[in-house]
Amino acid sequence: MEDKKPKVSPGEFFNQxxxxxxxxxxxxxxxxxxxxxxxxxxxxxxxxxxxxVDSLFGYIVRTLLSLA
Known part of the structure; x- marks a missing residue:
């Protein structure tokens, strides 16, 4: 069950x-x-x-695609 906390006024909130x-x-x-x-x-x-890493993977993919 939820515990209800008392509401705080805006002035008190800003002080906190x-x-x-x-x-x-x-x-x-x-x-x-x-x-x-x-x-x-x-x-x-x-x-x-x-x-x-991106260049390496790009090279690998281009190489594999050129074999097809």
């Missing part, structure tokens, strides 16, 4: 949101830059990897 938002630990500028660089490098590595 402000309290929770103060607890958030935001990353520093340096951490944000480092994370962005890491994500960019990882995207480049994965893009090259998937380009290689």
């Amino acid at each position: 949101v402000k309290v929770e938002a103060r607890k958030v630990v935001w990353p520093s500028r340096q951490e944000t830059i480092q994370t962005g660089i890491f994500v960019g490098i990882l995207m480049l590595i994965l893009a090259i990897f998937f380009l290689g």
